[in-house]
Amino acid sequence: xxxxxxxxxxxxxxxxxxxxxxxxxxxxxxxxxxxxxxxxxxxxxxxxxxxxxxxxxxxxxxxxxxxxxxxxxxxxxxxxxxxxxxxxxxxxxxxxxxxxxxxxxxxxxxxxxxxxxxxxxxxxxxxxxxxxxxxxxxxxxxxxxxxxxxxxxxxxxxxxxxxxxxxxxxxxxxxxxxxxxxxxxxxxxxxxxxxxxxxxxxxxxxxxxxxxxxxxxxxxxxxxxxxxxxxxxxxxxxxxxxxxxxxxxxxxxxxxxxxxxxxxxxxxxxxxxxxxxxxxxxxxxxxxxxxxxxxxxxxxxxxxxxxxxxxxxxxxxxxxxxxxxxxxxxxxxxxxxx
Amino acid sequence: xxxxxxxxxxxxxxxxxxxxxxxxxxxxxxxxxxxxxxxxxxxxxxxxxxxxxxxxxxxxxxxxxxxxxxxxxxxxxxxxxxxxxxxxxxxxxxxxxxxxxxxxxxxxxxxxxxxxxxxxxxxxxxxxxxxxxxxxxxxxxxxxxxxxxxxxxxxxxxxxxxxxxxxxxxxxxxxxxxxxxxxxxxxxxxxxxxxxxxxxxxxxxxxxxxxxxxxxxxxxxxxxxxxxxxxxxxxxxxxxxxxxxxxxxxxxxxxxxxxxxxxxxxxxxxxxxxxxxxxxxxxxxxxxxxxxxxxxxxxxxxxxxxxxxxxxxxxxxxxxxxxxxxxxxxxxxxxxxx
Numbered sequence: 001x002x003x004x005x006x007x008x009x010x011x012x013x014x015x016x017x018x019x020x021x022x023x024x025x026x027x028x029x030x031x032x033x034x035x036x037x038x039x040x041x042x043x044x045x046x047x048x049x050x051x052x053x054x055x056x057x058x059x060x061x062x063x064x065x066x067x068x069x070x071x072x073x074x075x076x077x078x079x080x081x082x083x084x085x086x087x088x089x090x091x092x093x094x095x096x097x098x099x100x101x102x103x104x105x106x107x108x109x110x111x112x113x114x115x116x117x118x119x120x121x122x123x124x125x126x127x128x129x130x131x132x133x134x135x136x137x138x139x140x141x142x143x144x145x146x147x148x149x150x151x152x153x154x155x156x157x158x159x160x161x162x163x164x165x166x167x168x169x170x171x172x173x174x175x176x177x178x179x180x181x182x183x184x185x186x187x188x189x190x191x192x193x194x195x196x197x198x199x200x201x202x203x204x205x206x207x208x209x210x211x212x213x214x215x216x217x218x219x220x221x222x223x224x225x226x227x228x229x230x231x232x233x234x235x236x237x238x239x240x241x242x243x244x245x246x247x248x249x250x251x252x253x254x255x256x257x258x259x260x261x262x263x264x265x266x267x268x269x270x271x272x273x274x275x276x277x278x279x280x281x282x283x284x285x286x287x288x289x290x291x292x293x294x295x296x297x298x299x300x301x302x303x304x305x306x307x308x309x310x311x312x313x314x315x316x317x318x319x320x321x322x323x324x325x326x327x328x329x330x331x332x333x334x335x336x337x338x
Numbered sequence: 339x340x341x342x343x344x345x346x347x348x349x350x351x352x353x354x355x356x357x358x359x360x361x362x363x364x365x366x367x368x369x370x371x372x373x374x375x376x377x378x379x380x381x382x383x384x385x386x387x388x389x390x391x392x393x394x395x396x397x398x399x400x401x402x403x404x405x406x407x408x409x410x411x412x413x414x415x416x417x418x419x420x421x422x423x424x425x426x427x428x429x430x431x432x433x434x435x436x437x438x439x440x441x442x443x444x445x446x447x448x449x450x451x452x453x454x455x456x457x458x459x460x461x462x463x464x465x466x467x468x469x470x471x472x473x474x475x476x477x478x479x480x481x482x483x484x485x486x487x488x489x490x491x492x493x494x495x496x497x498x499x500x501x502x503x504x505x506x507x508x509x510x511x512x513x514x515x516x517x518x519x520x521x522x523x524x525x526x527x528x529x530x531x532x533x534x535x536x537x538x539x540x541x542x543x544x545x546x547x548x549x550x551x552x553x554x555x556x557x558x559x560x561x562x563x564x565x566x567x568x569x570x571x572x573x574x575x576x577x578x579x580x581x582x583x584x585x586x587x588x589x590x591x592x593x594x595x596x597x598x599x600x601x602x603x604x605x606x607x608x609x610x611x612x613x614x615x616x617x618x619x620x621x622x623x624x625x626x627x628x629x630x631x632x633x634x635x636x637x638x639x640x641x642x643x644x645x646x647x648x649x650x651x652x653x654x655x656x657x658x659x660x661x662x663x664x665x666x667x668x669x670x671x672x673x674x675x676x
Contacts, residue, residue: 011383022382034376038369043578044360044543045349071409071548074567082445087425100567107420107565205382208573210409227445229412229438234572235546240381 011305016320017330018305020147020176020283022205023322026240027250030206033243034236047235052242056213059245060185067215068224069241071232073175076197076214078104081139082227084169085110089138092165094125096148096312098173101141110139122149122277122285122313126157133164140165143173145180148309148318150279158184162191169220171195176281178203178255185215192217200237202282203251203258204244211237258282261327265319268331272338282321289315298337304330349643354658355668356643358485358514358621360543361660364578365588368544371581372574385573390580394551397583398523405553406562407579409570411513414535414552416442419477420565422507423448427476430503432467434486434650436511439479448477460487460615460623460651464495471502478503481511483518486647486656488617496522500529507558509533514619516541516593523553530555538575540620541589541596542582549575596620599665603657606669610676620659627653636675642668 016023049069057064070076077100085091087109093101095114105112115128124146133140140161145152153161162170170193172184177198184196195216201207211233214224244251265284269276275287288295292310296317299306307318319330354361387407395402408414415438423429425447431439433452443450453466462484471478478499483490491499500508508531510522515536522534533554539545549571552562582589603622607614613625626633630648634655637644645656657668 011386016383019384021384025380025382030381031376035373038372038376042363043368043546044363045354046357046359046539046545047548048349071570071572072567074569078567086447109424201384207384207569208381210385210569210572229410229416231412231545231548232409234409234548234575236574237572 014303014305015322015326015329016305017322017326018307018320019207020202020281020320021207022203022254023320023326024205024254026205027244027247029247029250030240030243033239037236037239042235045235047231047233047238049233049238052238055242055245060215062185062188062215063218065218066188066221067213068221068228069233069238070197070212070214072201072210073173073197073199073212074100075228075232076212077101077141077171077173079214079224079228080169080171080195081105081108081110083224085139090134090136092129092132092137092140092168094129094142094146096309098143098147105139105141117146117149117151123151124153124157126153126160130160130164133161133168135167137165137168140168140170141173142171143175144184145176145280147176147281148283148285148307148313148316150277150281150284152180152182152280155182155184155187158187162187162194165193169193169195171197173197175199175202178251179258179282180280188215188217192220195220200241200244203255205254206237206240206244209237209240210234211241257323258321261324262321264324265321265327265331268327268334272335274338283318284321285309285313285316285318287315288317292317295334295337299333302333302336304333352641352643353660353664353667354643355660355664356645356658357545358540358619358658359545360541360592361658361664362543362592364543365582365585367585367588368578368581371577375574375577380573383573385569385571385576387571387576390576393580393583398553400523400526400553401556403556404526404559405551406559406566407571407576408535408550408552409572410539410548411511411535411537411550412438413566413570414550415439415479415509415511417552417562417566418507418509418533419443419446419448421562423477428472428474430467430470430475430478430506432463432480432484434647436481436485443477443479455484455487455489461489462491462495464491464498468498468502471499471506473505475503475506477507477509479509479511481513482522483514483618485514485619486621486623486645486651488615488619488622490518490520490618493520493522493525496525500525500532503531507531507533509535511535513537513540516589517596517620518618526553526555530558533558538579538582541593543592544575544578544582547575547578548572549579595661596659599662600659602662603659603665603669606665606672610673612676621656622659623647623651623654623656625653626655630655633672633675637671640671640674642671
């Protein structure tokens, strides 16, 4: 089992289109609340989540006992897997997807089975996945939209998965929900095997803070608490969550900017004759053939960071969609070396 | 398996002698660095730990690959257990001790065996522990000094444990090291089964930040990374660690104040004829007999918080040692109701 080693380090001062982050930063309201939070001796005190849980319950329109705060989506995956997957249990994943599903499934001793996204267009392999689910399947971990493909399934597809995977915990990781607009939240009431993770690391611009949550029926959430540290979320992260959901307009504006920039990006790719996978999120796979690594390296020399995915999707790089201005800068750099 | 539910909530505005925190707050230098860290769009970026790892390596006088940053001591325990304990493996604990050892051992499917601290004086049960270690023991988790007893073992005792537990990962949780002054760090070189956790939640006054680390031989640390999220520590927590180790004088002064206040506390207990367990840390168990819960409740009404331990040590409450002034306030309150 290989450790997950993301190529971070030395990203400062560059156009960071490699980690699907918010490329302009979090809401000023978040910063203001954090500055207030630093006054006094509050840092010496163990975190309290009362205010944050109240704010999130209102934000999601659900009871406070139907979610748990998590240290980013990573802890959401870990807590879910540690609660439901024992040694040798079957865990179903899609490939390629977010690396931490496999990581935590293996740490828990699970037996991982992977279904490939559809060759060619990389669309969601609904029928193949449904066929692979058996009564022995203990967990199904899906990102919707998926990273790095950008493809997604609709609620009808999810309902078929949930109905078929009756013996499994089904995680729908909605890290990129804000760019997609379709959530499985309304299904929680009807499907006791549904778990949904959300994060403040992407559209909300708070990746540094490690703040997320995991939602499900209250009875399930009580089980999740049995595998979770009571203090896994930093108190400043909890404060930042409160402030972030108070400023919905900020995120809406950023998302609108990204969606416009994504159109610009598609146009640029078409102009240059570059094949790409249309995306439901704030990143797009584009095809560089044999030149994937050299293109990434040349872009880096021009202070533009993109992410190599060619090791799992031959020929593909992934670029995060920032503002229209940032995408213009990316396209200008790419055009120079293409 | 019961979830760990600490009685937090509503602690604001009270004299908080219930969680062994630093009762005056972290170094002003930490706050200054955090304020600087909040400028710019840094919060949108995934954490980088380069500077923090360099600062900690210098602080501990060890190579950067001989420790991993952790989301408080809780994650240190979790990563160690997830790396070395599989379903059914034997985990040896002392009783009473920090609740999260048992918690994570059970989440990992380990079989927990507990050795009691010596009845009466609650001293470290070295011989009993040595006798309990067998070739089947996969992990031994020890707090030194221990919470809530305040008792400890010396390096000679630890060396005997490490030598006997050759098939086990031995965790020495040094959360209260700063008040004790004896560390197992010099033993890391000679004992490949030794793991040491440190935290910034106690003497350093950063409990809100969830910042700690786990030290061992480099080869072990490489294994630990295989069970750990690459971003489990919040970027502001990483910044705070850097700043904290730059201001050693602040912690030394706080520790000296606590040690002086602990003497005042002992004197106060003796004056009132209250039995107590002399401690190596910033908390002391004192005996209230049948009145433990009422005494805790009466103190709370006077805005003084202490922690009930009578459910595991009949008749005992635990009080955190703050400043001399805070301890005088506690003793005055206690005297009124005793």
